[in-house]
Amino acid sequence: MTIRDNVRDGICWIIDHREGGKPAAFARRIDIDRAKVGNWKAGRNAPDLEMLGYIARVYGLSLDWLIGGDPDKAPTDYEHARGEVDEDA
Numbered sequence: 001m002t003i004r005d006n007v008r009d010g011i012c013w014i015i016d017h018r019e020g021g022k023p024a025a026f027a028r029r030i031d032i033d034r035a036k037v038g039n040w041k042a043g044r045n046a047p048d049l050e051m052l053g054y055i056a057r058v059y060g061l062s063l064d065w066l067i068g069g070d071p072d073k074a075p076t077d078y079e080h081a082r083g084e085v086d087e088d089a
Contacts, residue, residue, distance in 0.1 A: 003067050004046045010066045011040050011047075014059055030055055 011026070015037075019025040023041065027034045030051070039045050047055065056063045 004043060006068050007046045007052065007066065008040060008043045010061075011037070011055070014055070014061075015041070018059055030058055 015021060015023050015026045019029070023037045024034050027037045032051075040047060052066055053063055055061075056066050
């Protein structure tokens with residue numbers, strides 16, 4: 001999998017799990033055109049690093065997860081996203 005594939009999958013995960021499957025809500029929250037979101041979801045292009053950082057901050061995710069994480073192992077809540085939950089506790 002390429003970084004672009006990982007970013008696409010991460011964005012799709014955010015849209016599905018944090019925005020109720022609504023790409024328009026994602027676009028509004030990060031203040032971009034819906035067509036851009038469609039291109040990202042289709043893998044035609046990807047957000048630049050600055051936008052990826054912004055998306056990560058807005059959704060409480062790590063940039064590392066967004067560019068290389070496994071969406072199947074995505075954080076389930078804000079504390080997990082920020083690494084504030086001790087899994088061994």
